[in-house]
Amino acid sequence: MLYNPASHKAEEFINHEEVLASLDYAEKNKHNVELIDQIIAKAKLLKGLSHREAAVLLDCDIPEKNQEIFALAEQIKKDFYGNRIVLFAPLYLSNYCVNGCVYCPYHLKNKHIVRKKLTQDEIRKEVIALQDMGHKRLAIESGEHPVENPIEYILESIKTIYSVKHKNGSIRRVNVNIAATTVENYRKLKDAGIGTYILFQETYHKESYEQLHPTGPKHDYCYHTEAMDRAMEGGIDDVGLGVLFGLERYRYEFSALLMHAEHLEAAFGVGPHTISVPRIRAADDIDPASFKNGIDDDQFAKIVACIRIAVPYTGMIVSTRESQKTRERVLHLGISQISGGSKTSVGGYADDVPDAEESAQFDVNDRRTLDDVTRWLMQMGYIPSFCTACYRAGRTGDRFMSLCKAGKIQDCCHPNALMTLKEYLMDYATPETRAIGEALIEKELANVKSDKVREITRQHLAEIANGQRDFRF
Ligand code: SF4
Numbered sequence: 076m077l078y079n080p081a082s083h084k085a086e087e088f089i090n091h092e093e094v095l096a097s098l099d100y101a102e103k104n105k106h107n108v109e110l111i112d113q114i115i116a117k118a119k120l121l122k123g124l125s126h127r128e129a130a131v132l133l134d135c136d137i138p139e140k141n142q143e144i145f146a147l148a149e150q151i152k153k154d155f156y157g158n159r160i161v162l163f164a165p166l167y168l169s170n171y172c173v174n175g176c177v178y179c180p181y182h183l184k185n186k187h188i189v190r191k192k193l194t195q196d197e198i199r200k201e202v203i204a205l206q207d208m209g210h211k212r213l214a215i216e217s218g219e220h221p222v223e224n225p226i227e228y229i230l231e232s233i234k235t236i237y238s239v240k241h242k243n244g245s246i247r248r249v250n251v252n253i254a255a256t257t258v259e260n261y262r263k264l265k266d267a268g269i270g271t272y273i274l275f276q277e278t279y280h281k282e283s284y285e286q287l288h289p290t291g292p293k294h295d296y297c298y299h300t301e302a303m304d305r306a307m308e309g310g311i312d313d314v315g316l317g318v319l320f321g322l323e324r325y326r327y328e329f330s331a332l333l334m335h336a337e338h339l340e341a342a343f344g345v346g347p348h349t350i351s352v353p354r355i356r357a358a359d360d361i362d363p364a365s366f367k368n369g370i371d372d373d374q375f376a377k378i379v380a381c382i383r384i385a386v387p388y389t390g391m392i393v394s395t396r397e398s399q400k401t402r403e404r405v406l407h408l409g410i411s412q413i414s415g416g417s418k419t420s421v422g423g424y425a426d427d428v429p430d431a432e433e434s435a436q437f438d439v440n441d442r443r444t445l446d447d448v449t450r451w452l453m454q455m456g457y458i459p460s461f462c463t464a465c466y467r468a469g470r471t472g473d474r475f476m477s478l479c480k481a482g483k484i485q486d487c488c489h490p491n492a493l494m495t496l497k498e499y500l501m502d503y504a505t506p507e508t509r510a511i512g513e514a515l516i517e518k519e520l521a522n523v524k525s526d527k528v529r530e531i532t533r534q535h536l537a538e539i540a541n542g543q544r545d546f547r548f
Pocket residue numbers: 172173174175176179180181182183217218219254293
């Protein structure tokens with residue numbers, strides 16, 4: 076097999092020999108100051124790096140150069156995303172699963188975990204609980220089970236989620252994290268109005284992948300790896316990549332993940348909308364110590380920084396798998412979206428959904444409420460954003476990317492972030508959080524460059540304060 080980023084065959088766009096050659100190149104050049112300087116200079120142009128170039132930065136262990144790499148990641152984050160952090164929550168629909176993934180408690184052979192699938196009525200309760208927290212953006216999660224969770228169930232659930240209007244609440248964007256499926260099903264998801272289709276590769280290393288997924292449809296490496304191609308073919312132009320760090324050697328995953336991003340660019344003209352960086356966590360039936368490739372916090376931070384530099388226009392997500400401390404560290408280095416107040420069990424948000432606690436996928440590390448997370452972000456100078464305007468205005472896929480690459484996303488995102496934060500403060504925040512938020516909004520208004528935009532934003536903020544909630548964020 077030859078390396079071909081534009082091919083639709085997994086083994087050509089994630090070509091094993093090319094990954095190994097990149098790792099070898101990075102190893103040989105990790106002390107090559109001249110080359111590292113050239114790569115950093117190229118990265119400063121904000122057009123991204125190839126997987127090989129990024130691999131050299133990842134391997135670099137010269138302290139002064141690493142400082143430059145971290146500083147550059149922070150600068151790129153500011154240039155593309157400003158100080159906004161988008162908030163979301165996962166919503167687990169069902170933990171029935173026919174696969175045998177050895178790192179996930181939902182695997183078929185786990186007979187002691189409680190199996191649960193939400194009814195539409197339970198979904199309504201969950202959505203009301205999420206709206207009462209202040210969430211506007213969800214990521215739905217489900218195991219793969221053709222009988223319990225067929226595509227019809229997922230579609231009906233999406234419809235239910237969008238239909239719930241409780242007090243001033245509404246879910247404005249539903250991202251979907253379900254198993255690899257057919258072009259026809261992706262088209263159905265697109266028609267149902269989903270935001271991003273997210274599918275973690277888990278590992279790009281084919282041999283490991285097959286061992287880690289010994290049974291079930293997910294065993295098929297190529298079908299899984301080519302899922303984003305089918306999603307794009309089905310009309311979904313915002314796709315989210317990710318690997319589960321800890322399953323394979325992180326250097327391999329890092330290069331392959333960037334090759335996947337290059338493939339989407341080469342084949343469809345649009346890179347991934349987001350990249351997630353989960354690390355393996357403890358769960359029922361799962362001991363993370365049994366996986367030999369775990370990464371420490373320093374390696375994790377370096378990965379985040381190097382991804383930020385390599386694909387500056389791609390959002391990066393860190394979940395509540397990570398502690399407050401770790402999240403705080405990587406927010407500076409490139410993370411643009413985080414979850415808050417998350418429950419990883421089926422039915423975990425509403426008070427009265429039975430058996431919810433025993434159905435969790437993994438242990439949450441950051442257990443703070445959304446209000447705590449929002450206040451914490453603001454105390455660090457970030458603007459928590461609940462905005463979904465791009466999606467609602469059809470700025471997805473290449474339309475979003477071209478705005479983002481031109482550095483223009485910020486111009487509309489900054490005022491929108493302030494206005495959605497205002498909605499949150501008015502409707503859901505505790506008095507302490509509201510006070511901090513109001514002061515932040517005033518300070519941030521001063522940063523709006525255009526007088527006209529500042530005035531319009533001010534006017535809309537006043538309307539929101541007076542109870543208007545019909546903006547299309
Ligand atoms: S990772 Fe997904 S497919 Fe695998 S067992 Fe867990 S829920 Fe099922």
